[in-house]
Amino acid sequence: MFAALGDPARLRIVARLCESGPLSIVRLTEGADMTRQAVTKHLHALSDAGLVRSERSGRESLWRLDPRRLEEAQRYLGQISARWDQALVRLTALVESEGRDEA
Template structure:
């Protein structure tokens, strides 16, 4: 089994949890590199708010920033997403196997009984009585 850095996975998934950050990554995947102002253009939020989102993405390793003069360019860095995908693939295999087993079970040609009896009603017992009588009630003054 592949070993994963839990802290890195936590940061990656936390960064990907926000729809604005996912939209920023989508824009970066369509372009080679974009300046911060170009990235912020379609969003109805302040530039400092976009910068905070970029800080989270940068700390997770999902983007790299390079400064040329006064312009900061951002680029997508896919390595953390590849590690997250590897982590998810373990669970994908598990669920595919479980769903395949379920499909095989459902597709078995086993006839249903003509008069099905609920097993739970045949084995259920009445509730036991309470061990003591109810307590005194409060009088209204």
């Protein structure tokens, strides 16, 4: 999932789907500096990562985000952030205690 989001083009597609809701490949290509083929390739990579899914609407497919995977990523990043916060608290306490010992 993070590898899929690590690509700037894919991240722009995800951001666009967040802002606009479900879009067709034609709409996703509008204003993008990519061909339909490139957008399709990126959508399939995002789909393989479980981040987007497509649904048929008449003659075209609409692509939408699958929020479950993004929520999973958010939880994971929250855990990492909490660990970093704890490590920084410990580091601050260590630096402050060494400063008192030297005084």
